[in-house]
Amino acid sequence: MTGFRIGNFDVDVSRCKISSAESEQVVEPKVMDVLQFLYSQRGKVVSQEDIFAAVWPNAVFSPSNVQRNIALLRKALKEDSKKPAIYYYSS
Numbered sequence: 001m002t003g004f005r006i007g008n009f010d011v012d013v014s015r016c017k018i019s020s021a022e023s024e025q026v027v028e029p030k031v032m033d034v035l036q037f038l039y040s041q042r043g044k045v046v047s048q049e050d051i052f053a054a055v056w057p058n059a060v061f062s063p064s065n066v067q068r069n070i071a072l073l074r075k076a077l078k079e080d081s082k083k084p085a086i087y088y089y090s091s
Contacts, residue, residue, distance in 0.1 A: 004039055009077055011035065018076045025076045030055060034069040 003012050008020045016032045018025050027035075037054045038046070048066040056065060073079075 031069050031072045
């Protein structure tokens with residue numbers, strides 16, 4: 001996958017770049033991996049364990065890794081966790 005669109009944002013996977021008419025942000029590769037996984041699962045509810053297994057295979061589950069990357073994604077996508085337009089469910 002080279003790129004896709006989420007709301008008003010264009011996502012360039014190869015450059016780890018999230019951009020809109022107002023802003024452009026480069027994110028860490030793991031943050032982009034989380035975003036790609038979530039995009040591939042759009043419309044489904046996925047657990048932190050699902051995200052972790054997809055992005056950090058063969059590692060011991062650490063919810064803080066998932067939570068940190070979700071927080072960075074929300075920041076890049078200008079999301080307010082109290083009023084999300086893009087939903088993330090924690091379990």
